[in-house]
Amino acid sequence: MSDLDRRTTGGEDEPVRFLTQDGQLIRPDLPRPPDDVVREGLRLMLLSRALDEKCTILHRQGRLGLYAPVHGQEAAVVGSHLAIDPAVDWLVPASREQPAMLRHGWTLDRLLASLLGRIDAARIPDDVRMLPRQQAIAAQLPHAAGIAWATSIQGGRAVTLAYCGDGATSEGDFHEACNLAGVMEVPLVLVVINNQYAISTPVSRQTRARRLSDRALGYGFPGVTVDGNDLFAMYEVTRQAVVRARDGQGPTLIEAMTYRVGFHNTSDNPSLYRHPSEPAEAEERDPITRLVAYAVWAGLLDAAAVDAQRAEVRAEVEAALDQALSYDAPRPEQIFRHITGGARDNQPDG
Amino acid sequence: MAGTDVTLLQAIREALADGMEDDDRVVVLGQDVGRLGGVFRATEGLYERFPGRVFDTPLAEGGIVGASVGLAVGGLVPVAEIQFLGFLHQAFHQVSQQLARYRYRTRGRFHLPVTIRAPYGGGLRMPEFHPDSLEAQLANIPGLRVFAPAFPDDAYALLRAAIQDPDPVLFLEPQRLYRSVCGPLPVGAAVDQPAGVRLRREGEDLLLVGWGPTVHTCLAAAGELAERHDVAAGVLDLRILSPLDREGLCEEAAVRRRVVVVHEGVRTAGLGAEIVATLQESLSDVLSPPIVRVTAPDMPYPPGRLEDAFLPSVTDVVEAALKVVQAS
Numbered sequence: 127m128s129d130l131d132r133r134t135t136g137g138e139d140e141p142v143r144f145l146t147q148d149g150q151l152i153r154p155d156l157p158r159p160p161d162d163v164v165r166e167g168l169r170l171m172l173l174s175r176a177l178d179e180k181c182t183i184l185h186r187q188g189r190l191g192l193y194a195p196v197h198g199q200e201a202a203v204v205g206s207h208l209a210i211d212p213a214v215d216w217l218v219p220a221s222r223e224q225p226a227m228l229r230h231g232w233t234l235d236r237l238l239a240s241l242l243g244r245i246d247a248a249r250i251p252d253d254v255r256m257l258p259r260q261q262a263i264a265a266q267l268p269h270a271a272g273i274a275w276a277t278s279i280q281g282g283r284a285v286t287l288a289y290c291g292d293g294a295t296s297e298g299d300f301h302e303a304c305n306l307a308g309v310m311e312v313p314l315v316l317v318v319i320n321n322q323y324a325i326s327t328p329v330s331r332q333t334r335a336r337r338l339s340d341r342a343l344g345y346g347f348p349g350v351t352v353d354g355n356d357l358f359a360m361y362e363v364t365r366q367a368v369v370r371a372r373d374g375q376g377p378t379l380i381e382a383m384t385y386r387v388g389f390h391n392t393s394d395n396p397s398l399y400r401h402p403s404e405p406a407e408a409e410e411r412d413p414i415t416r417l418v419a420y421a422v423w424a425g426l427l428d429a430a431a432v433d434a435q436r437a438e439v440r441a442e443v444e445a446a447l448d449q450a451l452s453y454d455a456p457r458p459e460q461i462f463r464h465i466t467g468g469a470r471d472n473q474p475d476g
Numbered sequence: 477m478a479g480t481d482v483t484l485l486q487a488i489r490e491a492l493a494d495g496m497e498d499d500d501r502v503v504v505l506g507q508d509v510g511r512l513g514g515v516f517r518a519t520e521g522l523y524e525r526f527p528g529r530v531f532d533t534p535l536a537e538g539g540i541v542g543a544s545v546g547l548a549v550g551g552l553v554p555v556a557e558i559q560f561l562g563f564l565h566q567a568f569h570q571v572s573q574q575l576a577r578y579r580y581r582t583r584g585r586f587h588l589p590v591t592i593r594a595p596y597g598g599g600l601r602m603p604e605f606h607p608d609s610l611e612a613q614l615a616n617i618p619g620l621r622v623f624a625p626a627f628p629d630d631a632y633a634l635l636r637a638a639i640q641d642p643d644p645v646l647f648l649e650p651q652r653l654y655r656s657v658c659g660p661l662p663v664g665a666a667v668d669q670p671a672g673v674r675l676r677r678e679g680e681d682l683l684l685v686g687w688g689p690t691v692h693t694c695l696a697a698a699g700e701l702a703e704r705h706d707v708a709a710g711v712l713d714l715r716i717l718s719p720l721d722r723e724g725l726c727e728e729a730a731v732r733r734r735v736v737v738v739h740e741g742v743r744t745a746g747l748g749a750e751i752v753a754t755l756q757e758s759l760s761d762v763l764s765p766p767i768v769r770v771t772a773p774d775m776p777y778p779p780g781r782l783e784d785a786f787l788p789s790v791t792d793v794v795e796a797a798l799k800v801v802q803a804s
Contacts, residue, residue, distance in 0.1 A: 216550075249583040257549065258582055262573050268539050269574070272546015279503065279528065279552065299570075302539030309534055464584045465619055467642040 139336075141351045141383045144358035147411060149419025151358075159208065159361045161426055166229075167208055167357050168421055168432075171200035171414050173439040174225040177234070178388065180443045181241060185392040190241050194222045198355075198387030198405075199321055201413030203289070204229075205360025206317045206380065209368050210287050216277075217256040218270035218288035220263075222319070226289070230256045234446035239453050246460060247453035255284070263324075264294035267303035267316070274312035278374070285313045285371040287364075293324025295341065296332045304379070308345035313371035315364060316379050319354065321386035326399040339381035347377045354382030355413040358420075385411070482661055485654040487628035488518050488593075490661060491635035492555065496526050499553060502639060505531040506540060506557030506593075515559055516595060516654055537567035541592065545574055548588040555639060561596035561648065562605035568613075575644045576619035591638040591645050597689040597740055598787045599652030601780035607651075608777055609741035611687070614646050615718040615750070622717040623670070624648040626691035628659040630674075630715055637670035648717075650688040657692070673724035674715055679708035682734035682800055685725070685751060687714040690738040690788060697793035705794070707801055717747060725751065726758045733764045734800045738788050743771040764804035768796045 144156045151158070159167070174196045184190035196203060199222065207217070207226035217223075217230040228234055231254040240248035240259075250256055257273075260266040270288035277284045294300050295318060307314045318338050322329055335341060342349025348367075352359045360382060367378035385408035389396050396405070421427045427435070482490065496502045504519055510532040513520030523530040533540050537558055544554040558564050564571065571592070579587045598607040614622045623638055623645055625631040631649070638645035676691060677698050684694035691713045698709040712728050714720070729735050735755060737748040748769040755767055770788045778786050 246583050250585045252585065257586075262569060265542065265569065265574055268542020268570065269546040269549065271539070272543035272548075273550040274546070275543060276547045276550025276552050279547075280550070298538060299542060302534070302536040303542065305534050305536065306539045306543055310531075464580045464582075466579065466621070467587055 141353040142359045142363055143353040143356050144362065145356045145416055145420055147416050147419075149416055149421070149423050156358070157362050158358060163208055163361065164357070164417070164421060164426060167204050167361070168414075168417050168427070169435060169439065170204045170225040170229060171357075171417065172435055173228070173234075173442065174200050174204070175414060176436070176439045176443050177224055180440075180447065182392060191243065192391045192393055193241060194391040195388040196222055196224055198408060198412070199319055199382075199384045200225060201357040201417065202317070202319050202354030202360055202382035202384045205357040206315075206364040206382070207287065208361050209364035210285060212255070215255065215284050215368075216270075216273050216286040218266050218273065218286060219257065219259055220266060220289045220291055220294065220319070221259040221261070222291070223289050227256060230254060232256060234442065235449035238447055238450035242450055243456045244450060244453045245456055247450070264290055264297035264299035264303075266290070267294070267299050268306070270316070271303040271307040271310075271312060271314060274307065274314040274371075274377070275310050278310065278312050283372060285315060285368050287315050287317065287368075289317050289319060291324060292318065292320040292322065292329050292332055292338060293327065294318070295338050304341070304345040304377070307377040308347050311374070311376035313374070314377040315367045315371055316377060317364070318379065318381045319384060320381050321384050323386050323390070323400075325390045325394065326396075337381060339379055342379040345377075345379075347379065349379040349381065351381040351383060354384030355411050355416060357413065357417050384413075480660070481658045482628050483655050484625070484628045484631045484650070484657045485516060485518060487631040487661060488635055488649065489520060491632045491639070492519060492522060493525065495555070495636055495639040496522065496529060499639075501551065501553040502555060503529045503531065503547065503552050504555050504557070505533050505544065505547075507533060507535055507559050509557050514557060516651065518593070518649070519557065537563050538570050541567040541570035541575060544590045544592070545570065545578065545588055548590050549586055553589045553639060555591045555593065558592060558594040560606045561594035561610055562608035564594060564610060571614075571620070571646075572617045576617045579643060580619060587642045588644050589639075589642050591635070591641070591647055593635075593647045593649060595649045595651035595654070597650045597652055598777075598783045599689065601783065603780065604777065607780070607783065609739065609772070611648060611717050611739075612741050612745060612747045612750075615720075615747055619643070620718060621645045622648065624650070624688040624715065624717050626650060626653065626676075626686075626688050626713050626715070627657060629662040630713075633662045633667050634670050634715065636667055648688060652689055653692065671716065672721040673728065674713045675710055675728060676713045677709070677711040679710035680732060681708045682736065682797055683710045683712055683729050683732040684736050684738060684793065684797065685712045685714060686738045687717060689740060693788055693790055693793055694738055696790045697797065700790060700794050701797055705798060707797060709797055720750070720754065722754050722758070726755065729755050730759055730762050733762060734804065735763065735767045736770060736793065736796045736800055737767070738770045738793055740772055740787055742774050743769065744774050746771055764800075766800065766803060768800055770796045
């Protein structure tokens, strides 16, 4: 990874970056994802943005519970997830990784059903190797280490891709999970989405560390900081980490430098703790704009096709919402099921 | 081993070995459980006998329980040791928020066949935290089963059942009984039927209720009551603290009408309160008041050398029993 650092950036302190904001490769010899991966990535990022817009409106209308938008972080989430194979690998999300969950096989209607309280329709299907969203910050990380450890005990091929935020790195679970993953050399790739804020608390109040990726040193595995708004850099660094993990070379920590353009969730008011110029500046580094610029330059899509895709993903969200609303509304008796196994449990949910 | 008496510790070792023998997915993890065989030697011999299935972990209880969640999701059947129950607090968020709720949270998509073994209870002059009895806090967590054997037969049968359980089980091992209690291993059907309370001593005048270490306190008290006071006390071993066998408890209490509950955990909001409440809800017109609790007082566990003044003693139980008998 340090080799990659030097190949792609001027200084060792800078995050790994492949694309300029204009969508140009910083150097022509840098690896690019295959064209179909770029197309899939762009589509997922647009879909994620459309989902954010729709869910925020639904929340304001009182039709949907709290929602945490991905806005601004799409390349970090999508770029990393494009590097794994949902048919083989495990996804352990934190909570704000909607496009990764969708690509992993949790369909849009089920994701929306979960936000609409249709708890049984939202169930993760048996063939989707994914944990649910986690409300206790960092608590999913020991689980991720355990899944990856189970893979190495059983001699499997799966890699576990886990996510957490910058705030999560302050939790004990983060430390215990990373330490165990290092000791057991498990096939884990941990992406820390550093979006600069844990609700209102900036990273500077989480740690004195220069980079969150520096923490990996203490666990004995590589850590690398990447421009999280650069789909290409996120994809390539994660791809290399996945190869290492699959080869039995243990975990990697990837810090994705990005910015939470929106609110923590729909109940939050960021204007109380950050100057409006800050998200405005961040918008200038928008990951979708950057990828669209590349796609147009490289001739993958023209501007009209991008617009058509924006319309397409909006329609997709509308259709999935209709589907989600068609599932039975939650009923009180549902809450008494699935506490433990036994006679009352494992009944068909209807 | 059938036919020979074993210690409670040997029974646990046997259950672990047989569980691992029966199911390749069973793995053992914890602090010092490998080469050392655990600080009490409960896992002795497993590391050599089952290569690649017994793991010494870093010293981090939350990581042990949290990783067990992941191991189970990944298709294994983890049996984790927490070196002493008092240190389960370092993992409590993983136990109550994660382990116990995963089936519920995922609407049955994931169930977690995880067993967590932990020694607890007083009598060994242990340093701080090591003897704490936290069972009330565990019984208060929906989604978790809590087993508390007092004899080798139960230690074996309940541990086998815990390992086979599709859901998480906290398996509480009474540390002062590890080597001091002997008995036969169960055979046949007894292994398969772990449910319910069990009467450990007959006696029609009153019922002494305990679990784990206090079953033996109750048995000693019942002996003394019979010898010196001509009182016949039955002793009920609760065995499974969650879910409580309320029916079995009420049945045994109803025929004797007088009840004393004994536990080493502190008094306020202890499991004894739950038992008294259960009895009074179901049997208010049958029981003869008062139902008395003999418990540790509401205070931190004292230094080991002074623990006798803190733990429920045989004398305390005898006095409570006489009070109940004389009240009616």
